Amino acid sequence: MSRYIVKRMLQSVIVLLGVTAVVFFALNLTGDPVTFMFPIDTPIEVLEEYRATSGMNDPKLIQYGRFLWGALHGDFGTSHYYNQPAMQVVLERLPATFLLAFTAFLLALVIAIPTGILSAVKRNSVLDSIVRFFSMLGQCVPIFWLGLLLMLLFSVKLKWLPTIGSGTWKHLIMPTLTLAPGTAASITRLLRSGMLDVLGQDYIMVARAKGIHNGPLILKHAFKNSLSSVLTVLGLQLASLMGGSLITENIFAWPGVGQLMYNSILNRDFMVVEAGVCLIASFFVFVNLAVDILYAVINPRVRFE
Amino acid sequence: MEKCKDIFRSLVRSKTGLIGFIIIVTFLLVALTSSVITPYDPFEMVLRDKLLPPAWAAGGASRHLLGTDQLGRDLLSRLIYGSRVSLGVALAGTLAAATVGILLGALAGYYGKMVDTVIGRIMDIQLSFPFILLAIFIVALFGSGLRNITLVAAISGWVRFARVVRGEIMSIKESEYVEAIRSLGGKDFRIIFQHILPNVVSPVIVIATLELAKVVLMEASLSFLGMGLPVDIPTWGRMLSDSRDFMQTAPHLTVFPGLMICLVVLGVNMFGDWLRDYLDPKLDTNQ
Amino acid sequence: MDRDTVLSIESLTVDFRTKFGVANAVDKVSFSLARGERLGIVGESGSGKSVICKAILQLLPDYANISGAIKYEGRDISHYSNRQMYGIRGKEISMIFQEPMTSLNPLYTIGNQLIETIVLHQHLSKAEAEQRAIEMLKLVSIPQADERLKQYPFELSGGMRQRVMIAMALSCNPNILIADEPTTALDVTIQAQILELVRDLNQKLSTALILITHDLGVVAETVENVMVMYAGQMVEYGPVRAIFHQTMHPYTKGLLNAIPKVELEGQTLESIPGTVPSIFEMPKGCRFHTRCKHKREICTQRCPELCDCGGGHQVKCWMYSEEWSK
Numbered sequence: 001m002s003r004y005i006v007k008r009m010l011q012s013v014i015v016l017l018g019v020t021a022v023v024f025f026a027l028n029l030t031g032d033p034v035t036f037m038f039p040i041d042t043p044i045e046v047l048e049e050y051r052a053t054s055g056m057n058d059p060k061l062i063q064y065g066r067f068l069w070g071a072l073h074g075d076f077g078t079s080h081y082y083n084q085p086a087m088q089v090v091l092e093r094l095p096a097t098f099l100l101a102f103t104a105f106l107l108a109l110v111i112a113i114p115t116g117i118l119s120a121v122k123r124n125s126v127l128d129s130i131v132r133f134f135s136m137l138g139q140c141v142p143i144f145w146l147g148l149l150l151m152l153l154f155s156v157k158l159k160w161l162p163t164i165g166s167g168t169w170k171h172l173i174m175p176t177l178t179l180a181p182g183t184a185a186s187i188t189r190l191l192r193s194g195m196l197d198v199l200g201q202d203y204i205m206v207a208r209a210k211g212i213h214n215g216p217l218i219l220k221h222a223f224k225n226s227l228s229s230v231l232t233v234l235g236l237q238l239a240s241l242m243g244g245s246l247i248t249e250n251i252f253a254w255p256g257v258g259q260l261m262y263n264s265i266l267n268r269d270f271m272v273v274e275a276g277v278c279l280i281a282s283f284f285v286f287v288n289l290a291v292d293i294l295y296a297v298i299n300p301r302v303r304f305e
Numbered sequence: 306m307e308k309c310k311d312i313f314r315s316l317v318r319s320k321t322g323l324i325g326f327i328i329i330v331t332f333l334l335v336a337l338t339s340s341v342i343t344p345y346d347p348f349e350m351v352l353r354d355k356l357l358p359p360a361w362a363a364g365g366a367s368r369h370l371l372g373t374d375q376l377g378r379d380l381l382s383r384l385i386y387g388s389r390v391s392l393g394v395a396l397a398g399t400l401a402a403a404t405v406g407i408l409l410g411a412l413a414g415y416y417g418k419m420v421d422t423v424i425g426r427i428m429d430i431q432l433s434f435p436f437i438l439l440a441i442f443i444v445a446l447f448g449s450g451l452r453n454i455t456l457v458a459a460i461s462g463w464v465r466f467a468r469v470v471r472g473e474i475m476s477i478k479e480s481e482y483v484e485a486i487r488s489l490g491g492k493d494f495r496i497i498f499q500h501i502l503p504n505v506v507s508p509v510i511v512i513a514t515l516e517l518a519k520v521v522l523m524e525a526s527l528s529f530l531g532m533g534l535p536v537d538i539p540t541w542g543r544m545l546s547d548s549r550d551f552m553q554t555a556p557h558l559t560v561f562p563g564l565m566i567c568l569v570v571l572g573v574n575m576f577g578d579w580l581r582d583y584l585d586p587k588l589d590t591n592q
Numbered sequence: 593m594d595r596d597t598v599l600s601i602e603s604l605t606v607d608f609r610t611k612f613g614v615a616n617a618v619d620k621v622s623f624s625l626a627r628g629e630r631l632g633i634v635g636e637s638g639s640g641k642s643v644i645c646k647a648i649l650q651l652l653p654d655y656a657n658i659s660g661a662i663k664y665e666g667r668d669i670s671h672y673s674n675r676q677m678y679g680i681r682g683k684e685i686s687m688i689f690q691e692p693m694t695s696l697n698p699l700y701t702i703g704n705q706l707i708e709t710i711v712l713h714q715h716l717s718k719a720e721a722e723q724r725a726i727e728m729l730k731l732v733s734i735p736q737a738d739e740r741l742k743q744y745p746f747e748l749s750g751g752m753r754q755r756v757m758i759a760m761a762l763s764c765n766p767n768i769l770i771a772d773e774p775t776t777a778l779d780v781t782i783q784a785q786i787l788e789l790v791r792d793l794n795q796k797l798s799t800a801l802i803l804i805t806h807d808l809g810v811v812a813e814t815v816e817n818v819m820v821m822y823a824g825q826m827v828e829y830g831p832v833r834a835i836f837h838q839t840m841h842p843y844t845k846g847l848l849n850a851i852p853k854v855e856l857e858g859q860t861l862e863s864i865p866g867t868v869p870s871i872f873e874m875p876k877g878c879r880f881h882t883r884c885k886h887k888r889e890i891c892t893q894r895c896p897e898l899c900d901c902g903g904g905h906q907v908k909c910w911m912y913s914e915e916w917s918k
Binding site: 026140142145 | 321427429430432433434435437438441442445446518525526530542546548549553556559560562566567570571574575578
């Protein structure tokens with residue numbers, strides 16, 4: 001087991017290195033970052049001086065090394081837009097995105113788990129057809145359209161909820177309702193197919209033959225087995241919500257990391273972009289690792305191999 | 306001929322597949338004949354008629370079936386024109402993703418070991434970036450416009466193609482079938498072409514169809530954020546973005562463009578699902 | 593009858609509703625099982641032998657139609673609700689299946705799965721159930737029983753897993769154990785061990801046994817009575833000696849001739865020509881007539897009636913009816 005964990009951790013480290021490399025070189029090789037950091041009419045001498053003092057005339061690899069070293073310490077330089085350490089700017093926005101992502105994820109789970117299970121157990125029934133249609137629909141509806149429609153209905157027409165911003169639980173409702181359906185649809189489909197797979201297995205028939213009641217049969221025997229196959233993707237869904245809530249944050253002016261990334265890219269605030277992307281990617285990698293380890297814990301066979 | 310009948314019969318039996326097919330064909334026809342069937346010029350601004358609601362609502366006019374936008378442009382015409390844009394971009398993007406993906410997947414599958422590991426790591430790194438972030442990152446770096454959107458589609462979409470192609474090649478490479486051919490003196494290159502590629506065609510077609518839907522969504526998302534195609538080209542995503550300022554007075558500007566996107570994506574997905582069930586039911590399209 | 597009847601199947605018919613039509617898997621089969629009796633049901637794949645046993649425990653899919661009576665200890669359980677069946681499955685009638693490798697849930701320990709059944713049916717405390725589980729493992733000759741409880745299925749070999757299945761099935765003292773091809777997926781040497789184990793347990797615990805197999809050799813040493821099935825129908829029934837030495841039905845004779853025997857070295861192995869008819873297109877009259885070298889016109893017209901030939905030996909074949917010798 002420990003050998004497996006070590007192997008996965010090593011892989012994760014390599015992936016993270018790759019991520020930082022991509023971020024750094026992509027930003028640095030496509031146009032001179034320095035020119036973007038200052039107003040257009042700044043004299044060249046000022047730019048040159050800045051380059052010399054901030055080490056930007058050194059070979060790229062050395063700059064990358066410096067960047068990497070800084071990154072390990074959480075130092076991504078200073079945001080020229082906010083005049084604060086870049087990472088700090090990102091971290092300030094993190095809780096808002098966390099809140100939104102987790103709430104949407106929980107809502108999605110609450111909808112998807114019973115739906116997916118029931119749909120599989122009552123295969124080919126009317127309920128199953130309805131569920132399958134809606135889960136397909138959920139993955140096809142554009143998030144930005146859904147968000148705007150909700151805004152149209154609840155804010156503009158009914159005036160029940162505030163349009164944009166954050167601060168009260170009322171502000172959380174629409175963004176959550178916008179993000180949840182897509183994720184719920186994916187999870188439902190996955191769970192349904194996972195359950196169908198498991199329900200066709202021999203050991204389920206054997207359990208029935210032993211006299212196990214339907215409830216424990218589905219929950220204890222079938223669900224746990226299908227969960228282990230679904231777990232990896234569940235983790236990815238959560239991580240994806242974290243990084244992918246950009247559009248929702250944009251529509252509802254939710255002050256999260258996604259909105260920050262969008263603005264920073266527009267403002268050419270590269271330090272903040274580097275910090276944000278590295279953070280989100282690290283989160284992805286971490287969630288992946290955690291899910292793989294969890295999978296090994298649940299499925300004893302993986303431990304022994 | 307028999308195969309065509311068989312395909313048709315299966316399509317008709319699957320209600321969702323049929324509906325999806327009809328939707329796709331409808332949009333294709335609309336896109337292809339757009340220059341002919343638009344009631345108005347999509348770019349023509351008649352400020353006198355701005356923000357008219359759809360014909361059936363109060364204040365609407367029958368000459369503008371779905372109403373007009375803030376610059377007096379006929380909504381229906383712009384929607385029709387938008388279908389041409391969306392489908393064009395979707396096709397270009399999917400083709401790009403498929404090309405890159407098949408190539409890299411083939412390399413990884415055939416040469417294995419180092420090449421495979423490197424490509425695998427690239428996949429991992431790429432998957433660590435959330436999709437939308439990756440997209441705007443690329444657009445911010447390289448600019449917007451059709452060429453770069455195609456690039457974005459290629460970069461975000463190649464992985465699924467590569468996985469499938471790599472899988473097929475690896476499984477066939479090791480199969481006894483190929484070993485038998487090799488021992489009889491068959492050349493590797495021919496083996497790939499004659500035996501591996503035909504197996505790859507079905508899953509690739511299925512994935513390409515589903516990828517088409519994704520690219521439509523992606524282009525719409527980017528246009529919505531103002532990072533897609535140039536401003537003067539009407540795309541559904543951009544229309545949605547513009548509608549935000551007029552939600553109070555002209556909700557139809559929000560409802561219809563989004564509806565179009567939703568319908569196209571739904572249609573393609575429904576058709577893609579039927580296609581997968583017909584061609585290659587064991588294909589895992591949930592990655 | 594010196595022992596009383598624990599199971600009585602009366603004219604059991606099972607049909608499956610499919611999109612290609614109605615398929616008949618079992619056609620008016622009747623037999624009975626006495627307490628502690630060992631019965632073998634022999635037939636090829638598709639003969640309906642598994643379907644009968646799954647029908648007894650109501651393990652068939654929704655699209656199966658059962659008619660006829662399944663009487664367990666006098667009560668007709670064929671129309672029991674699922675709830676009522678909970679009290680039968682695993683407790684009164686147990687079943688073990690062919691594939692030991694996939695019959696156990698890979699995510700739970702052996703102990704967990706054994707104790708689950710015991711606690712469910714016998715309402716013992718967890719500690720008492722654990723004791724009983726260890727007893728059962730010892731009964732099926734699994735060494736180091738208490739350590740085994742904590743092991744996962746993948747840590748055990750096929751033969752061991754099958755023993756665990758048997759232990760699980762017998763843990764609640766059922767009156768009937770149905771074994772559906774329990775040794776087909778195992779090595780020959782293990783086969784013999786498992787069959788011997790099953791026979792021993794039958795004698796120790798007086799649990800009636802229904803052993804399903806396609807291999808006549810397997811039944812020879814293990815059962816008292818044999819029922820031969822073909823294409824969903826019973827074609828011959830009798831004590832095992834009678835089936836082997838006074839074989840009556842041409843199909844049974846064919847099966848016996850197909851067993852390789854050392855004494856016949858050098859001679860051609862006989863096989864039954866033709867194949868089992870499609871489940872959707874059963875021939876009219878006797879279902880075996882298409883492959884039978886003795887067939888006459890009456891065989892293609894009417895389904896043979898059951899002929900009782902004394903000593904508990906029965907056969908469904910026109911050759912043994914009065915009309916034949918005319």
